[in-house]
Amino acid sequence: MNQRLTGADALRLSSARVSPRRVPDPDSIDLRALGRLFLSRWKTLLGVSLLAALVVYGLLTLSAPVYSATAKVLIDPRRTEVLSGSDIISTREPSQQVINSEIAILTSNVLIEEVINTVGPERIATLSSAPPEAADTLAMEQLVWTVRENLSVWSEADSFVIVVSFTATDPELAAEVTNTLVDTYIARQIETRRMSLGQAAVWLEEQLEILEDRIAQNEETISVMQTESLLNNGSTLENATQQITTLNNQLVAARAERVTAEAQVQQLNELLEKSGLEEASSQISSPTLETLRARARQLRQQDAVWAESVEPDHPRRAAILADLEQVQAEIGAEVRNVIAIRRGEYDVARMREQSLEETVGRMEERIVQISRGDIDLRQLERETEAARRTHEAMLTRLTETRTQERVQSAEATLVERATVPAGPSAPRPKLMGAVAGASAFAICVVALFFGEMTVTTFRTARELEAETGLPVLASLPLVPGRQRKNAFSRFGADPYSGYAERIRHLRTMLLMRDETVISTSVSVLSSVAAEGKTTTALALADMAVRAQRSAIVVDCDMRRTSLQENYHWAMQHDFAGYLRGTCSLSQAIHSPEELAFDVLTSNRPHPDLADELSSLWLQPVIEQLKESYDLVIIDGPPLLAVSDAAIIAKAADKRIYIVEHERTTRNEVRDGLAILADFQLPVDGMVLNKVSGRDAAEYRYG
Known part of the structure; x- marks a missing residue:
């Protein structure tokens, strides 16, 4: 987003008056500037971190303590070999897939429902957020969901151990539910394996009976066929x-x-x-x-x-x-x-x-x-x-099945039984408060760094000069909103204020460069509205008067008369009347009592006259005013808002460009300067306006 003007544009805009300077890398990081930024905001960073830590600590202190009971189960397929043959039920080799399957079984609703019936639904209901009088009416699905919310099952890294943890406000209930879940899980494993073996044995017995009947029938048929063959053929x-x-x-x-x-x-x-x-x-x-x-x-x-x-x-x-x-x-x-x-x-x-x-x-x-x-x-x-042969094999298999059914054991082994926890596992106010404070601090630091790296506005005069290739004539400090209207009226009471010094410096840069010039006209330009263009024009006129120079401010914005909106003067004739030919130029000029300079403005907006503005007739008006005033300051509309702003700027001898500190984007400045370049209008300098905070302190003198 930090787009720069080309060297050709800079030369066109500055009329080759600016000496070449080294262009900084837009992707470079100024570590000193970052350090100063963090130092200037250390109170904010520390305050946010402490606030986050205190809020989290307070909230966790008010919450009820909970207790966690933990048991461990080892998935181990090793067993005592009673028979040399293969198992009726194959034993799975432990793997991550097997571990995940066992975890799914431990958290299944079938197993949890059995645990709820063993422990007691009324005790499990105490863990629910439902009111006590509704605990007896809770459905089994709600109880299962309550158990799942407080149940955690995971596998330890690089092992075949499954950890089962249950959290409850009652430590004894937490230990009882955990142990019941593990015991039920192991018992169901044995029961399931024995049931499978029993079903296999019943099936084998049925198949053996079928085979015995078939063998007997076949043997009888073979005997009959052999006898008939011998009788019919005389020999074998x-x-x-x-x-x-x-x-x-x-x-x-x-x-x-x-x-x-x-x-x-x-x-x-x-x-x-x-x-x-x-x-x-x-x-x-x-x-x-x-x-x-x-x-x-x-x-x-x-x-x-x-x-x-x-x-x-x-x-x-x-x-x-x-x-x-x-x-x-x-x-x-x-x-x-x-x-x-x-x-x-x-x-x-x-x-x-x-x-x-x-x-x-x-x-x-x-x-x-x-x-x-x-x-x-x-x-x-x-x-x-x-x-x-099949009968013999199945008879052997039936014997093995009945034997395995008697000596069957589970794949899971309980390696650690849950005990009643001695202290609560949560909340931990101090630890979580520290984590919250550190997290808030880290987030603030990242936000500051990201905001600094992705800024699309101008913060210093050096940035503005590097981006545009034009000199910055002045950096004006921010004036509070209620004082902005008459900021220049305080020049007499505080002639060495930061704002007065910067306006004085701007006046000097415009009027003292060529002392042979008796009078001159200056157009005050900006990209968008509300950048302080009118205030700067008024302050510059007031400072010129204090330097024994006569000055007049011409408000050429026919769509919005900023001067009349701020001061509400009662004028018999105005600039619009002069443009329509109803009065002379001298009649249209107004001399307010509260100002030390004259103004040429309109009583109200006249959008129809904006389309009639032309530098061909505006130029003579400015020249005529220069005969009576040392400094003619032209205040026009923003360049990016209307098309007649460049026409008004063409009528002036000099042009200054106002850029609001940390508000006007680089694209807006680039587009505004490009419009002036299209009209071949050079810009004499830039003004960084409304500089606030630490950036404005360096401009204070005395």
């Missing part, structure tokens, strides 16, 4: 399987024999067709053929011997050849006999194979028939076996 599936295995082995052997015989017969037939009987006989081995082949070789040898000496028709050789032919015929007969035997063996092997195939086929059909009936039997046997 196992026997049929063994038989078909044997037949399959025989069939494989028969097929091998048939293939071998078939191959031999086919080979002999091919030799007979291609090579003849003799070549075929060489491929057949038998004792008869071996003898005949040996006899044939012997006869060939004899024929060969005789062939060397005799012709084929020789009787001896002819006999040998006849014997050889006889042997060959016998070999052929033997070969045909062997082939016939081989064909017979092939036929036997083929028939045996066919017989075995038919037998195997019939056996397979039989096995299929047996298997169809055996599938249901095997399925029923598997179901029965599974039911037996």
Whole structure:
């Protein structure tokens, strides 16, 4: 919000008359200024802190004392292992989620209602804010709410300990409610676990009865099915399987024999067709053929011997050849006999194979028939076996459940029982009073610091100069409201007051810079109304008169005549009459008896004349007044309120800008100076008005 003017704007507004200065960082923190601020407000800070402490101390002293009883519970799942199997009810490992769940149970309405019934509703009703005669009629919901308001349950850090605290005006009641709540919580844990185990045992017994009936029915059905299968099929599936295995082995052997015989017969037939009987006989081995082949070789040898000496028709050789032919015929007969035997063996092997195939086929059909009936039997046997295993497991589980039900214990353990408190836990007036005082002091310090850091107005002339780049001609102290109207009238009685000195300094800065100038006009400007513009103009005129200078104040605000509103002069002619041409300028000027200078103002507001104001005709009026007065002070409307303020300011030789101390915002000053910059009207200086408190003390002299 602390927006600054650019360097170009500053040069335009000051007409390059202000020497360049170092621009401070708007985000910087003046520690000395903060220190002075806190020192100047130390009485306020201390007073607020003491007041807060006393108020809190007094209020707490009047309140009734309350007592708090505390018990502690440890969430510990450790227990004695009686059975080696897993628990029917699983034990939770302690964690923050488990702790939060147990805290919710401790504050549940179910548990609290049981505690109320145990302690007594009439005793709990004494904690309610209801009148005593209505205590008996309080509903259970109201009693539960009353207990919850006074009950605190939390977990200790880095542990599995839950702290239960109850507050009451009766110390014995506080201890009794706390212990009853903890005891009920632990008892309900055991009861809940035993109830769950009992329900599990009942369910297991019901399931065991169902399984026993199912097993008995299945066993009876299996016996009937086995008997029917044996009667219908003549054997069991196992026997049929063994038989078909044997037949399959025989069939494989028969097929091998048939293939071998078939191959031999086919080979002999091919030799007979291609090579003849003799070549075929060489491929057949038998004792008869071996003898005949040996006899044939012997006869060939004899024929060969005789062939060397005799012709084929020789009787001896002819006999040998006849014997050889006889042997060959016998070999052929033997070969045909062997082939016939081989064909017979092939036929036997083929028939045996066919017989075995038919037998195997019939056996397979039989096995299929047996298997169809055996599938249901095997399925029923598997179901029965599974039911037996389930029955055994559930029977074991039932035994464990009954045992765990007898030895069940709670997860929570009471580690600290609540005792009757010896003294009240609240209120603690001294401590809370000190805390309230310290808090109030801290809040005040923060508020001062925040207010100082976020200020959007001007507090010192240095800030105003740094923000605008224009010189501050004077810093005028604050004049009380009732004295503000005639503040300048006290200049004679107290000529060295702070206000008089600052007005005198402003007069000097305006009139003594150029001593060659005989008369001059000054426009007193401001951003908004009520910044002390009119008072400053009147005081400046009075101080000029005291310096032997003639002065006149011209009120150019046609919408609001501030001078006439304050003094109520009876004027025959006024400034408005001059503007309308009903009187001359000298007739419009008024010389009040209570003032040492003249004024040019209107009897009443004339908004219609405000639109007719123009520097073209106002400038001659000011020049005419300068011929009669050394100082012409123009008091116009605020720059940000109306548009004719800049036109009025254009008619003056000099312009001063009034900024109210700690009221006029930086944005308002920036916008007002920007309007003057748009009209190319330089500002001769700034005036920080209504400076109050410690900031105004430095301007006092004498």
